[in-house]
Amino acid sequence: MTKPNLTVKDLHVSIEEKEILKGFGIEVNGGEIHAIMGPNGTGKSTLASALMGHPKFEVTEGQATIGGEDLFDMDVDERARAGLFLAMQYPSEISGVTNADFIRSAMNAGREEGDEVSLMKFIRQMDDKMNTLEIDESFQHRYLNEGFSGGEKKRNEILQLLMLKPEIAILDEIDSGLDIDALKVVSKGINEMRGDDFGCIIITHYQRLLNYIQPDFVHVMMQGRIVKSGGPELAKKLEEKGYDWIKEELGIEDEKVGQE
Amino acid sequence: MTTEITFPVNQQEVTNFSKDRQEPQWFTDLRLSSLENAFSLELPKAEKTRINKWNFTSFDFDAKTSGSGNFSDLSDSVKSLVGEEKNIQNLIAQKNGVTTFQALHEDLKNKGVIFTDLTTALSNHEELVKKYFMQDAISANENRLTSLHAALVNGGTFLYVPKNVEVEVPLQAVYSHEGTFGLFNHVVIVAEENSSVTYVENYLSEGSHSEAVANIVAEVYVGDGATVRYGAVDNLSDTVTTYVNRRGQVTGRDAKLYWALGQMNDGNTVSENTTYLVGEGSYGDTKTVSIGRGNQSQNFTTNIIHFGKHSDGQILKHGVMKDSATSIFNGVSKIEHGATKANGEQTERVLMLSEKARGDANPILLIDEDDVTAGHAASVGKIDPLQMFYLMSRGLTKKEAERLIIHGFLAPVVNALPIESVKEQLYDVIERKVY
Numbered sequence A: 001m002t003k004p005n006l007t008v009k010d011l012h013v014s015i016e017e018k019e020i021l022k023g024f025g026i027e028v029n030g031g032e033i034h035a036i037m038g039p040n041g042t043g044k045s046t047l048a049s050a051l052m053g054h055p056k057f058e059v060t061e062g063q064a065t066i067g068g069e070d071l072f073d074m075d076v077d078e079r080a081r082a083g084l085f086l087a088m089q090y091p092s093e094i095s096g097v098t099n100a101d102f103i104r105s106a107m108n109a110g111r112e113e114g115d116e117v118s119l120m121k122f123i124r125q126m127d128d129k130m131n132t133l134e135i136d137e138s139f140q141h142r143y144l145n146e147g148f149s150g151g152e153k154k155r156n157e158i159l160q161l162l163m164l165k166p167e168i169a170i171l172d173e174i175d176s177g178l179d180i181d182a183l184k185v186v187s188k189g190i191n192e193m194r195g196d197d198f199g200c201i202i203i204t205h206y207q208r209l210l211n212y213i214q215p216d217f218v219h220v221m222m223q224g225r226i227v228k229s230g231g232p233e234l235a236k237k238l239e240e241k242g243y244d245w246i247k248e249e250l251g252i253e254d255e256k257v258g259q260e
Numbered sequence B: 001m002t003t004e005i006t007f008p009v010n011q012q013e014v015t016n017f018s019k020d021r022q023e024p025q026w027f028t029d030l031r032l033s034s035l036e037n038a039f040s041l042e043l044p045k046a047e048k049t050r051i052n053k054w055n056f057t058s059f060d061f062d063a064k065t066s067g068s069g070n071f072s073d074l075s076d077s078v079k080s081l082v083g084e085e086k087n088i089q090n091l092i093a094q095k096n097g098v099t100t101f102q103a104l105h106e107d108l109k110n111k112g113v114i115f116t117d118l119t120t121a122l123s124n125h126e127e128l129v130k131k132y133f134m135q136d137a138i139s140a141n142e143n144r145l146t147s148l149h150a151a152l153v154n155g156g157t158f159l160y161v162p163k164n165v166e167v168e169v170p171l172q173a174v175y176s177h178e179g180t181f182g183l184f185n186h187v188v189i190v191a192e193e194n195s196s197v198t199y200v201e202n203y204l205s206e207g208s209h210s211e212a213v214a215n216i217v218a219e220v221y222v223g224d225g226a227t228v229r230y231g232a233v234d235n236l237s238d239t240v241t242t243y244v245n246r247r248g249q250v251t252g253r254d255a256k257l258y259w260a261l262g263q264m265n266d267g268n269t270v271s272e273n274t275t276y277l278v279g280e281g282s283y284g285d286t287k288t289v290s291i292g293r294g295n296q297s298q299n300f301t302t303n304i305i306h307f308g309k310h311s312d313g314q315i316l317k318h319g320v321m322k323d324s325a326t327s328i329f330n331g332v333s334k335i336e337h338g339a340t341k342a343n344g345e346q347t348e349r350v351l352m353l354s355e356k357a358r359g360d361a362n363p364i365l366l367i368d369e370d371d372v373t374a375g376h377a378a379s380v381g382k383i384d385p386l387q388m389f390y391l392m393s394r395g396l397t398k399k400e401a402e403r404l405i406i407h408g409f410l411a412p413v414v415n416a417l418p419i420e421s422v423k424e425q426l427y428d429v430i431e432r433k434v435y
Helices: A044-052 A076-081 A098-107 A121-130 A139-140 A151-163 A180-193 A232-241 A244-250 B011-019 B027-039 B076-082 B107-110 B118-124 B126-132 B144-152 B385-392 B398-416 B419-434
Strands: A005-015 A018-029 A034-036 A058-068 A084-087 A168-172 A197-203 A217-222 A227-232 B004-008 B058-060 B089-096 B100-103 B114-117 B155-159 B171-178 B182-191 B196-206 B212-222 B226-233 B238-249 B257-264 B269-277 B283-292 B297-306 B312-321 B326-335 B343-352 B360-369 B373-381
Touching: A005 A044, A018 A044, A018 A227, A034 A232, A044 A058, A044 A076, A044 A084, A044 A168, A044 A197, A044 B089, A058 B196, A076 A084, A076 A098, A076 B385, A084 A098, A084 B226, A098 A121, A098 A151, A098 B398, A121 A139, A121 A151, A121 A168, A121 B297, A121 B343, A139 A151, A151 A168, A151 A180, A151 A217, A151 B100, A180 A197, A180 B155, A217 A232, A217 A244, A227 A232, A232 B226, B004 B283, B011 B269, B027 B144, B058 B212, B076 B171, B076 B196, B076 B312, B076 B419, B089 B114, B089 B155, B100 B114, B114 B118, B114 B238, B118 B182, B126 B155, B126 B182, B144 B182, B144 B212, B144 B238, B155 B171, B155 B196, B171 B182, B171 B419, B182 B196, B182 B226, B196 B283, B196 B419, B212 B257, B226 B238, B226 B419, B238 B257, B238 B283, B257 B269, B257 B398, B269 B283, B269 B312, B283 B326, B283 B398, B283 B419, B297 B312, B312 B326, B312 B360, B312 B398, B326 B343, B343 B360, B343 B398, B385 B398, B398 B419
Parallel strands: A034 A197, A034 A217, A084 A168, A168 A197, B089 B171, B155 B182, B171 B196, B182 B212, B196 B226, B212 B238, B226 B257, B238 B269, B257 B283, B269 B297, B283 B312, B297 B326, B312 B343, B326 B360, B343 B373
Antiparallel strands: A005 A018, A005 A058, A217 A227, B004 B058, B089 B100, B114 B155
16 A cells, blocks of 8 residues: 655635635655644634635645545545545534444445445444543434534544544644643544554644644644744744744744634 | 215215214214315415415225235235334224224233224224314314314224323324325324323325325323323325324323424425413423425424413424425414413424425414513525535535435434334435435
């Protein structure tokens, strides 16, 4: 099996004709964890949504490939089946559909008829992963995200990640609204995925999460593109000194791109 | 009664029909007076739906069927609803009003539970039937269709649960319809003080589809501290015009009545479902789901009328609309003067799958008392694109994502049906109608 790869080049994305991403590029390979950091309003979540194919965002320029295939040529579900996963900041609530039914349908979505995951195997895996994430048994019989607390929704996103085992995952502010215990649990889940057949982009405001998930690369986003990259030490420096020194260094006055 | 008849059916025919069944005189008299009234009464008002050109009166009155009473003679579609013969304990199956199979567990019989076809009930429990049949919950003289119903009733069930008897297993009824027959089905359920019972019925069409009429009335009486759960799946074919009126008289203190109605007819349908919360602290809960498709026109009105103090009424109506179908969803919570501390809540949601379909949700609160709480929510719209994005981002195809959302949307009734085979059947009907 070839190593997972996500390559994004010179990406421009607009929402309602306002350009949010202005020439964003990144390459993520299996075995790598990239952290994308930056102040509010610099286009981080837009990046996540646009790569997954959110209907509100329009890609106006640039390329993206997953495993060498053109990402923007695919519908949302095809992107997922090609190995892309987005843990969303605000996942939808869907009444009447149980978590278990949904996750099982999703696991079978990429499979041929007759090759579906057996019920026994599914139950075993669910039990195992829910155990890892310290999720109560009743969780799987509740309706998808309906009435879930913020923390429960985040855990549910990570549960899906562990069950679906994508090649490339984008985690969009998976740490926001989590207390320290929940953060540890969620990190444990993500660390379980680490390995050559998994690449990950973690989008976050805070260095806090990176204490538990050691990134290989850290990127800082401003004005809709990456303005600085480095190793884990960059995150530490940001934690200590904030973002102003980067703005000074690069002569940026307003890091935002107009949204939020 | 063998020839094709168009309304008005003549008096002699009705008299003969009643005699053939050896009905008591008062019942024959009710038939005859109702037949006469039907001439002068108006059609029921179906708010925002024009029904005056619908066929309610042209049908065949010959059932063309007979009941052997043998399980093996039941059709496959009925069998799939009731499960295996060895597991059947409590069931009434009728085809064109004729009872084809009947069972009631010995224990329940010994406790005094009556669960039998209406004709048998009229001969064995005449006084009980007389006490309830079209007395309080509904009157024969309300409109032309109720009077026609009283005149021509030709099928149905009588269920009586005595004081303090809790029936733990659901009682099932399957009413199948075939050909040009006019089905006038009547269900009476009486739950005495502190009793409880669950009843689930299916209406279905068999054989080739022909122009026909179904005129259905159900009455439920719930006594002090009693609980009735009433589940139904209506699944008559596109050529059957249906009038169905299900009424609940929740007269008892702290009495409870739960409706779960899967309204899946393919033909034009007027449905009224009214719950009278008379008892203090009484509770009424109505859940209905429906799918409109093809060119059918449907009108679904749910009323909960509060008289009792501290009464609580809940309405949930979900409808899916496709093709060129039209449906009107009226929800009415009416709180009468004196019903202090009453609470009425309702939700109507309509999911539009086609540009050409029409769906109206009309939540109405009519409140004549100050000291109450009430609320409503209504929406008509397409499937939420963000829900689609979320599901598809996990690899589900557009079709599969839509399927999950629609099944989820209709789940409140599917989940409330207590018989697994009926639940599965409703799931399959939804699947078939949506795709």
